[in-house]
Amino acid sequence: MDSLDQQKYNEFRKKRVKLLKRLIILVIGFFVVMPNIMCIILFAKLNKTNKTLENIYSKISILENIKTEQMANLNADADTDDASSLTKDVVLKVQTDAEEYAGYKRIYLTFDDGPSNNTNAILDVLDEYNAKATFFVIAKNGYEEEYNRIINDGHTLGLHSYSHVYKDVYSDEMGFKNDVNRIYDFVENVTGVTPKFYRFPGGSSNTIYKSDKNELFDYLDEMNLTYVDWNVASNDSTYGGLSANQIANNVLNGVEGLDDCVILMHDANDKSSTVEALRIIISSLQCEDNVIFLPITDNTIRVKHISK
Ligand SMILES: [Zn+2]
Numbered sequence: 001m002d003s004l005d006q007q008k009y010n011e012f013r014k015k016r017v018k019l020l021k022r023l024i025i026l027v028i029g030f031f032v033v034m035p036n037i038m039c040i041i042l043f044a045k046l047n048k049t050n051k052t053l054e055n056i057y058s059k060i061s062i063l064e065n066i067k068t069e070q071m072a073n074l075n076a077d078a079d080t081d082d083a084s085s086l087t088k089d090v091v092l093k094v095q096t097d098a099e100e101y102a103g104y105k106r107i108y109l110t111f112d113d114g115p116s117n118n119t120n121a122i123l124d125v126l127d128e129y130n131a132k133a134t135f136f137v138i139a140k141n142g143y144e145e146e147y148n149r150i151i152n153d154g155h156t157l158g159l160h161s162y163s164h165v166y167k168d169v170y171s172d173e174m175g176f177k178n179d180v181n182r183i184y185d186f187v188e189n190v191t192g193v194t195p196k197f198y199r200f201p202g203g204s205s206n207t208i209y210k211s212d213k214n215e216l217f218d219y220l221d222e223m224n225l226t227y228v229d230w231n232v233a234s235n236d237s238t239y240g241g242l243s244a245n246q247i248a249n250n251v252l253n254g255v256e257g258l259d260d261c262v263i264l265m266h267d268a269n270d271k272s273s274t275v276e277a278l279r280i281i282i283s284s285l286q287c288e289d290n291v292i293f294l295p296i297t298d299n300t301i302r303v304k305h306i307s308k
Pocket of ligand 1: 112113160164201202
């Protein structure tokens with residue numbers, strides 16, 4: 001190799017080394033700068049995600065507040081013991097019978113003065129037609145099964161005084177209170193169920209009790225007992241007795257034009273015509289469209305002859 005070649009070779013080598021150095025600097029530069037750029041991009045993205053999450057958390061918190069408020073409203077409404085005060089947007093709203101069975105004729109068969117030797121026959125007819133009813137009972141020993149069957153069959157068991165002897169029940173305010181307490185305890189002991197409904201012997205409009213009836217209404221309130229009268233009379237207690245057809249006609253005529261029909265009937269030993277009439281009444285009314293037989297409950301419209 002002569003000196004010229006040697007010089008060219010050296011220059012070529014120098015250029016290669018220079019190129020190689022630049023390349024190394026570029027590679028190093030790339031690996032140093034790129035992670036920083038990536039970090040900046042990731043940081044920006046993280047920031048954005050954080051903001052989105054904060055937004056979601058604040059929305060969840062608003063929803064939780066609304067839910068808590070609704071639950072508080074629901075509890076407050078339930079405490080008022082007034083189903084109609086529950087607002088419609090609360091899911092657990094209690095419907096009245098009129099709302100639940102809107103468009104139906106709502107029939108509330110009620111039987112006073114039982115139990116008797118006819119109680120099981122009445123219950124059999126109700127069972128046969130899948131109709132529910134309400135029994136306002138007095139105290140009678142030896143009928144424990146009947147009191148309990150009324151409840152077990154899905155009917156309402158209400159109170160109708162302990163003795164049904166007017167001169168005791170309506171002797172004075174104290175006499176009335178004692179009588180209510182006695183039948184209340186009697187029914188609770190026999191059935192284990194706390195009574196909620198009461199029917200005055202002779203109805204709330206009876207003229208036997210001469211003093212201020214507000215005292216009696218107040219006492220029933222204190223006992224958490226709601227009294228219920230009737231707006232259809234079967235007249236099955238008419239002196240001398242009516243035939244099954246006559247009783248049924250009284251009821252079928254009486255329910256005409258009414259949406260809520262609280263029918264007064266009797267459950268007594270000498271009233272087997274009532275049992276026969278019951279079959280005619282239910283089968284006739286069930287032939288019509290949209291008729292339903294219901295027990296009296298907290299959701300039932302209150303039929304009262306007189307009130308405070
Ligand atoms: Zn009675």
